[in-house]
Amino acid sequence: MEIVTSIIPLLACLASLLAVIPIVVFRKSPNLREAATVVAGVAKLSLVLTMLPGILSGKVYEFTFIEIIEGIPLQFRVDGLGMLFALVASSLWILTSFYAVGYMRGLKEHAQTRFYSFFAISLSATLGVAFSANLFTLYVFYEMLSLATFPLVTHNQDKEARSGGRTYLSYLLGTSVGFVLPAMIFCYVKSGSSLSFTELHDWSGVLDPSAALLLLLLFVFGFAKAGIMPFHSWLPNAMVAPTPVSALLHAVAVVKVGVFSVIRVFTGVLGTDFLSTVDVATVVSWAAGATVIISSLIAMTQDNLKRLLAFSTVGQLSYITLGVSLLATQAVQGSMLHIPMHAFGKITLFFCAGAIYVATGKKYISQMRGLGRAMPWTFGAFAIAAMSVIGLPLTGGLLSKMYMIWGAANAQQHALLAVYLVSSVLNGVYFFPIVYRAFLGKPADGEMHDRVKEAPLACVIPLVITATVSVLLFFFPGVFFELTTLMISSKS
Amino acid sequence: MEFIVNNFNYWIYVILMMIGLFAMIAKNNLIKKLVGMTIFQTAIILFYVSIGVKGEGATIPILSYEQVHGTHHVEEADHAGEDDSHHAQADLPEIDARTITNPIPHVLMLTAIVVGVATLGVALAISQRIFHFYGSLDEDVILAKIQKGDG
Amino acid sequence: MVEQFPILIELCPLFGAILIAILGFRMPKLCYPITVLAMALSCAAAIGTFMMMLASPSGTVIYDLSGWGRVNDTAISIEYRVDALSALMLVLISSVAFLNVIYSKVRVAQETPSKIPHFYILYLLLVAGLEGITITNDAFNLYVLVEISSLTGYALIAIGSKRAVISSFNYVIMGTIGASFFLLGVGYLYIKTGTLNMSDIRSIMEAIPDDSKAIKVGFMLIMIGVWVKMAFFPLHGWLPNAYAYAPTATGALMAPLVTKVMIYIMIRMMLSVFGPEYVYETLGWTDVVVTLSTIAIVAGSFFALSRSDLRKMLTYIIVAEVGYMVGGAWLANSQGMTGAIYHLLSDALMTFCLFMVVGIVVSRTGDPKLTAFQGLYRKMPITMVGFTIAALSMIGLPPTCGFFSKWYLLRGGIEAGQYHYVGALLFSSLVNAVLFFRLIEMAYYHGAHAHGEPIRDEDHEQYRMHGADPDSQPKETLANAPWSMLGPMLVVAIGLIALGVFNSTVTEWIGQVVANLNVLEGAN
Amino acid sequence: MAPMKIVALITVIITGGLLLYATGDFPAWGDPLSPANNSALSRHYIEQSRVETAVPNLVTAVLADYRGYDTMFETVVVFVAGLAILAVLGQGTSRERAAIQRSAERYQERDMINIMTARLIVPVLQLFSLYVLAHGHYSPGGGFQGGVMFGASFILIALAGGLPEALSRLSIPGALLLAGLGVLLYGGTGLVCMMLGQNFLDYHILHRLLPATDAVMARYHAMLIVEIGVAFTVTAIMFIIYAALSSRGRMTGGL
Structure with missing residues (x-):
């Protein structure tokens, strides 16, 4: 494995952070302000892309700032998994930026400058997490992300937004300070002053199974952004945020940072090899499995579309945690693959929810009967994305789910295999009625959709693109597939 | 007998000091607290001066x-x-x-006396101020007044 | 001149005070510039001393007063001794005091207009006392300086409101008990060793058997003495009212510094006088004290939760933070001690920053209740930025220094296996998160829209951009504070981040002092 | 019994028990060979101070020279106390000061016996206090003792003739100035040593300035100077404390 010292990871991370300056400077001319966002997004994506060929050829990019605490530098290190995540996050940011322009202008939202600024900061934090070379760096950016998204969640500033924001922060900060921080320091003490993902592996003889279990649980529940029950309820509450926030942050950036961190814990901190010797990951598997089923059941009862999507996200996140906790190679790879697959699917669904809201002001599924005929593009995309999330053929979701199921079978975990299958059925049960009613249902009494038109183009185009990508990923999963293979092979 | 002679002074200082400490904590009247404080400090001075004593035959420094x-x-x-x-x-x-008494404890206690006087003076000034504001020097009465929102 | 830096730290405020005593009563206008000048020079001398300490090969600077030096390796007069720990403390004290003078100019003129010279003299002497405590190597001199800082403190608190007077009286009683216990403990050491120089006490004590009752009780007395003075739970009773009702400038100086200096004395006594072997191994009290500090942290946090007065809340947080540091120092490993010392520095800055913010808010809104924060972000954005940074540091989020101090303390707690302490630390962080986010939330959102519903129109955006708020109260009363208040606060807020980012440098300096603890661990 | 008293009693019993427990470890009372009495420090002061400072009163030598830094702060403590009391109680407004002037003129109307006795005692008292101050090198005495007595003479005037009478001789601002000058005299002596290139309070270098024959006598004389400084401060502050406390800060009336 070739290590290249390069400043590109830093630049990629900084691109959005620096964009805050023009955003604030141009606060009085919305066009320039939003142009700055888009330019920063393109710059960010291209910086990430410049590293892609190197990563694919087996290189690893590193950048070290300073040694913050003895033995722990603030360090970036771009490997396959980080690249995968960075690619997803930065490409979707551009689309979301366009979408946000349409959405925010369409609704004449207040405090847009603040919105774009914190959005950009959140992206920097997300990339920081993706590129972190050690647990400490990851933790720093993880906390930064929690704080930077707080103003976005409470954007509406009404009572509901405040209480949502309070839940949001208390869950995320409480778990990270209460669980992750002590667990991290415990690792640091026990490993002899290191937290690097490449150095921490050999725990045999250091940790007994009960300590390993405790540590694992502290990490998995501590990274509450991964949404394992009972630390999931921040996510439905965060749905008070404007839809672009829900879309990018609560379908991609924030929640994926959670599962990304969990994957790092399994692969980089405790190590799958060690965990399979002590046999404690099953506890996590069951917790994740339970979350999958319960969240799907809750999702079925929801009428508010965004809340439904939120519970669906909780379940999908636990797929990933479940997959990686199976410790089987295919399941781990499937988990990693599920990050982009689910991201494209779920962001489309959120875009659609937002587009419906912008066009009609409707939030509830029961109000959407027959709306599909008025908004064919939106609901078409919705159907495709739902298929991807369920894991039906011709969409990317199938691939990752197959891998995870394959891994579960290999790991002889038949009950958990059943969890995957049952939950897929449940996913179908709560998604299909929406699509069905939208296209074929009759509007309720007094509801007329005659004057309803599609949302602004800035909203519709991104969601069509993401839906298309969801399909394309089924046929051309190449890059993502290679990146995950890289991670699996480099480990063993 | 010798044990008593050897320790008598120290016992006295402990007893005095405890009288002072008790008054400081238990008395309600602020001035009584200050009297206790003075006894408390004086006991320490007694203790220090006892350190420097050199039996019979030793003279002033x-x-x-x-x-x-x-x-x-x-x-x-x-x-x-x-x-x-x-x-x-x-x-x-x-x-x-x-043949000459140890001068160090005397020097130290000169300072401690001055500190004690200074503290007492400031404390008296503060209690005068309290009397001015609350019309009482009894802790319970003052607390009752504060609780009544007179604070 | 260079080798005179250590004494100059002390002399600048002292002569500043004398100068004001002679000139200030006739020309009150001179008080402020003299104080600023004296503090600036003192601060410069402290930095100079720090440089001297760094340059010296042994890492310590000895300054001998009265010029007697040592005879047969016994210090026969009072001497100063500066090592990395005291040098850091000196820089901290002098810079906090310097910034606070600038900050408090307006407030002093408002709160105590008829007592300006008194205030500045007492202020300078308080600082001189605190600096002297840090630098002196003589146990009795330490007592005298403790009393100087206490006496000035009593007076500075008592010139405040009606309530301040009664809390000042409590402080006098408790402070005297604390100082007297300390003095008695020094007497016990003197009776067994025959010297007052702290380094000499240590070397003579090596020859005294470990089970000496007088030494043991002496140590106990000194500890109880400083615990009373630092408000270590349950000996904290005097602190909340005293600091909460004191004039702004007094509170902002005393709250960050006085308790910290007392903790410094405790650490100094443990490390330099009794020695870690004695404190941690011979006595075997570490578990008890760490448990006490756990209780202190939890109790302080609970009390803080139940307060609706801003300054009261902060003072109970101080009680909890004292528990952090006592616990850290008693964890009996170098990480815990590093954490305690590092937290000493960072907590002083955090508390300072928060007290400055509260002072600004109270002076502008006239309301000491938590609700005073409603919607303040719009009205006082700069103040709120400082508040946010300090709050993040209190909660312990990177990259502020509060995070790193917690890191070292937690690491020490885990290494020592004191998991209840670790738990208490995390609990208190969460309580701080609740406390401060409640305020941040209020500041950012409450009251911004009086009618509860978001305003969704371009007009609103326009108003916001031009700094006006359509539905707030008239602006005049809430205009931003003068720069003499904001400037120091921002400097400290930046300092909080700088201290965090450069924590490895700071801990390296601290490492020079706690290095002898590592020997201990090696022996185990 | 009130709960507070029980708490106090328990505290006192525990503390007292602890202190009594430790006395068993103390050296015998009056043992000239105890660690404190026989320490190198103590012996050095007893045996060497006559050579090093030429002052027979060992307490004065240690107080004003070896531990002169302590004593400087002791003076500062006194200074702080006076100032603190004024800060807490106030020092009278200008209107009240005018009242002082007026009532001072009614001095003659006060009780004759008191006034005449005071007239007799005050000069003696002041003279004796100067003696105590100046003779501190040879007998018990020095700046604190002399200062307290000098301050007492003003208090006597106030007792006999009323506070305004005393204030007309030593006003509060005047006393504050005196107190400040006292500390300045002490600290300034140290500062002069520094200016001459030595450490703070290292008096021996002062033989260049003082009419002293050598370094030892320079210390001897410098001690007198600092004692005078102490006496200034103590005199002024003692009077201030009395004046403020006896009139609750209004500086009128008196006993």
Whole structure:
């Protein structure tokens, strides 16, 4: 494995952070302000892309700032998994930026400058997490992300937004300070002053199974952004945020940072090899499995579309945690693959929810009967994305789910295999009625959709693109597939 | 017997100090608290001064004229000029440290007394101010007034 | 001149005070410039001393007063001794005091207009006392300086409101008990060793058997003495009212510094006088004290939760933070001690920053209740930025220094296996998160829209951009504070981040002092 | 019994028990060979101070020279106390000061016996206090003792003739100035040593300035100077404390 010292990871991370300056400077001319966002997004994506060929050829990019605490530098290190995540996050940011322009202008939202600024900061934090070379760096950016998204969640500033924001922060900060921080320091003490993902592996003889279990649980529940029950309820509450926030942050950036961190814990901190010797990951598997089923059941009862999507996200996140906790190679790879697959699917669904809201002001599924005929593009995309999330053929979701199921079978975990299958059925049960009613249902009494038109183009185009990508990923999963293979092979 | 003699002073200081401490904590009247404080501080002074005592036969820590200037006439000592320290030392009579009380505790306690007086003065000024505001020096009465929202 | 830096730290405020005593009563206008100048020079001398300490090969600077030096390796007069720990403390004290003078100019003129010279003299002497405590190597001199800082403190608190007077009286009683216990403990050491120089006490004590009752009780007395003075739970009773009702400038100086200096004395006594072997191994009290500090942290946090007065809340947080540091120092490993010392520095800055913010808010809104924060972000954005940074540091989020101090303390707790302490630390972080986010939330959102519903129109955006708020109260009363208040606060807020980012440098300096603890661990 | 008293009693019993427990470890009372009495430090002061400072009163030598830094702060403590009391109680407004002037003129109307006795005692008291101050090198005495007595003479005037009478002789601002000058005299002596290139309070270098024959006598004389400084401060502050406390800060009336 070739290590290249390069400043590109830093630049990629900084691109959005620096964009805050023009955003604030141009606060009085919305066009320039939003142009700055888009330019920063393109710059960010291209910086990430410049590293892609190197990563694919087996290189690893590193950048070290300073040694913050003895033995722990603030360090970036771009490997396959980080690249995968960075690619997803930065490409979707551009689309979301366009979408946000349409959405925010369409609704004449207040405090847009603040919105774009914190959005950009959140992206920097997300990339920081993706590129972190050690647990400490990851933790720093993880906390930064929690704080930077707080103003976005409470954007509406009404009572509901405040209480949502309070839940949001208390869950995320409480778990990270209460669980992750002590667990991290415990690792640091026990490993002899290191937290690097490449150095921490050999725990045999250091940790007994009960300590390993405790540590694992502290990490998995501590990274509450991964949404394992009972630390999931921040996510439905965060749905008070404007839809672009829900879309990018609560379908991609924030929640994926959670599962990304969990994957790092399994692969980089405790190590799958060690965990399979002590046999404690099953506890996590069951917790994740339970979350999958319960969240799907809750999702079925929801009428508010965004809340439904939120519970669906909780379940999908636990797929990933479940997959990686199976410790089987295919399941781990499937988990990693599920990050982009689910991201494209779920962001489309959120875009659609937002587009419906912008066009009609409707939030509830029961109000959407027959709306599909008025908004064919939106609901078409919705159907495709739902298929991807369920894991039906011709969409990317199938691939990752197959891998995870394959891994579960290999790991002889038949009950958990059943969890995957049952939950897929449940996913179908709560998604299909929406699509069905939208296209074929009759509007309720007094509801007329005659004057309803599609949302602004800035909203519709991104969601069509993401839906298309969801399909394309089924046929051309190449890059993502290679990146995950890289991670699996480099480990063993 | 010897045990009692050896420790008697220390016991007295402990008893005095505890009287003071009790008054400081338990008394309601602010001035009584301050009286306790003074007893408390005085007990410590007694303790310190006890450290420096040197049995029978030891005298106050002030040297006699001969001990300082030697047996020679005073002009001669002055006459020795610049480098008289060596010269003078040679002529000085030997001092038996056991015959002179240890000066250090006395020095320390001079300071401690001053500190005590200063604290007492400030405390009295503060209690006058309290009386001015609340019309009482009784802790319970003052607390009741504060709780009534008079604070 | 260079080798005179250590004494100059002390002399600048002292002569500043004398100068004001002579000139200030006739020309009150001179008080402020003299104080600023004296503090600036003192601060410069402290930095100079720090440089001297760094340059010296042994890492310590000895300054001998009265010029007697040592005879037969016994210090016969009072001497100063500066090592990395005291040098850091000196820089901290002098810079906090310097910034606070600038900050408090307006407030002093408002709160105590008829007592300006008194205030500045007492202020300078308080600082001189605190600096002297840090630098002196003589146990009795330490007592005298403790009393100087206490007496000035009593007076500075008592010139405040009606309530301040009664809390000042409590402080007098408790402070005197604390100082007297300390003095008695020094007496016990003196009776066994015959010296007052702290380094000499240590070397003579090596020859005294470990089970000496007098030494043991002496240590206990000194500890109880400083615990009373630092408000270590349950001996904290005097602190909340005293600091909460004191004039702004007094609170902002005393709250960050006085308790910290007392903790410094405790650490100094443990490390330099009794020695870690004695404190941690011979006595075997570490578990008890760490448990006490756990209780202190939890109790302080609970009390803080139940307060609706801003300054009261902060003072109970101080009680909890004292528990952090006592616990850290007693964890009996170098990480815990590093954490305690590092937290000493960072907590002083955090508390300072928060007290400055509260002072600004109270002076502008006239309301000491938590609700005073409603919607303040719009009205006082700069103040709120400082508040946010300090709050993040209190909660312990990177990259502020609060995070790193917690890191070292937690690491020490885990290494020592004191998991209840670790738990208490995390609990208190969460309580701080609740406390401060409640305020941040209020500041950012409450009251911004009086009618509860978001305003969704371009007009609103326009108003916001031009700094006006359509539905707030008239602006005049809430205009931003003068720069003499904001400037120091921002400097400290930046300092909080700088201290965090450069924590490895700071801990390296601290490492020079706690190095002898590592020997201990090696022996185990 | 009130709960507070029980708490106090328990505290006192525990503390007292602890202190009594430790006395068993103390050296015998009056043992000249105890660690404190026989320490190198103590012996050095007893045996060497006559050579090093030429002051027979060991307490004065240690107080004003070896531990002169302590004593400087002791003076500062006194200074702080006076100032603190004024800060807490106030020092009278200008209107009240005018009242002082007026009532001072009614001095003659006060009780004759008191006034005449005070007239007799005050000069003696002041003279004796100067003696105590100046003779501190040879007998018990020095700046604190002399200062307290000098301050007492003003208090006597106030007792006999009323506070305004005393204030007309030593006003509060005047006393504050005196107190400040006292500390300045002490600290300034140290500062002069520094200016001459030595450490703070290292008096021996002062033989260049003082009419002293050598370094030892320079210390001897410098001690007198600092004692005078102490006496200034103590005199002024003692009077201030009395004046403020006896009139609750209004500086009128008196006993």
